[in-house]
Amino acid sequence: MSKDFPTREENYSEWYNHIARKADLAENSAVRGCMVIKPYGFAIWEKMQATLDKMFKDTGHSNAYFPLFIPKSFFSREANHVEGFAKECAVVTHYRLKNDEEGKGIVVDESAKLEEELIVRPTSETIIWDTYRNWIQSYRDLPILVNQWANVVRWEMRTRLFLRTAEFLWQEGHTAHATQEEAEQEARTMLDVYAQFAEEWMAVPVLKGVKTANERFAGAVDTYCIEALMQDGKALQAGTSHFLGQNFAKAFDVKFTTKEGKQEHVWATSWGVSTRLMGALIMAHSDDDGLVLPPKLAPIQVVIVPIYKNEEQLNNISEVAIQIKADLEKEGIRVKYDDRDTHKPGWKFSEYEFKGVPVRIAIGPRDLENGTVEVARRDTKEKQTYQQTDIVHKVEHLLENIQKNLYDRAVSYREENTRQVDSWEEFKDVIENKGGFVLAHWDGTSETENKIKAETKATIRLIPLNNKQEGGKCVYTGNPSTQRVIFAKSY
């Protein structure tokens, strides 16, 4: 099983790309910076979507849909917001093409210039708040708890499958509230939803916290986030939830009448996770043999591979395999029986390993004689032989066990790579040579944060929620500090 592609150790980036391609998740498209999500990759995303969607509904939210195009004037209403996104916007300027008179093919018809340019949404706060103005008159209209599943476009300079593409899929929640407390609570609640999803479904442990001013969303008062540690020691922001204060309500003049008859601006939140979660999933668990999927999100949880020499053997094996498949499916397990005769067993073993299928069952002539099957688990690569009569119970147990093992493994990795650091020399050394999360004192100024970033490329990933307060000295300036914050290099 020799692999002629880089291992995780040799070249993490190339390894990552290779996994994404070999697992049949996605590929670069002919369009600059854009990605094609292939059916297998999309099946995982759909599973994520369905799970998150249910969690949103369970917390009182409904889905809606807003336009792809945003008039430039809307977009520029909120000063910080437009400044934050201006450098990465795709802009529609014309609405018609024509045949070139000099025969150079199809060209833009200059006479069809839009009076006002349209921005392809990089995020939808502006168009949504412009809409909410009409929806909200009274405190009786609040809260509005809406989510949309959509694509957005951010014209990034450099792109990478799932982690940063020019167009990506996501969900964005946009809520409107009568009070500050309620909006802040909403932002925290959704952060908890994201953390729960990451840990329980993706088996990716995350830290919850709040961003510093430097890293805050453009237009937010507070940005909460979950951060996960990847296998190369870099942090990945896996989800964000923003308390927007009254910034957008003021920019779009969204007011409501209180019980007392007073006019007040509405309080807002927005929150989102994207197909970047797919990147997190790949990087958190995969190994040199391919993707490793947590059973809860795996489109195929169990694959059955027959091993046979002739058609008669295949028929006999199929009988057993189809029965096992039915028995497993009765328990809600997603099973594929791969009886293709176009590929050999060894090929299939490798293929499903690349695709991260958690459990593989192989059945051959030997098993037919003994009434057994061979069961292999993807996470540890261990193989065991079980009696056919026992199989449903064993597989159920195994799937739970794999889910838990992936999470535990990721937690241990994070613990091993989280270090408390008190001197600047040590800080530089750890960031440069070891990576991971670094807990260090910081004097609370953007200036210091920027200097640390310039010297080490590390940024403050978050200030943990309910952070322990302790006196100390800033690792960079030596100025007094009241708490440690989390530094890391990030994606």
Next chain:
RNA sequence: CGGAGUGUAGCGCAGCCCGGUAGCGUACUUGCAUGGGGUGCAAGUGGUCGCUGGUUCAAAUCCAGUCACUCCGACCA
């Protein structure tokens, strides 16, 4: 937008310096054998060498321009 590099078969590459019949690996198709960890042998299909122009009897190769992509920075979910 700054620095470096690459465009030759679906994919990965050689050939270019020193111009002269378009190559290799893999994939694909067919046949036979094989089948408990990416199978072996044989035959076969597939390319206006990124694009435009120039030099030349002759250009993948030399020259000029242009487009695209990759990597490293800046930016970012």
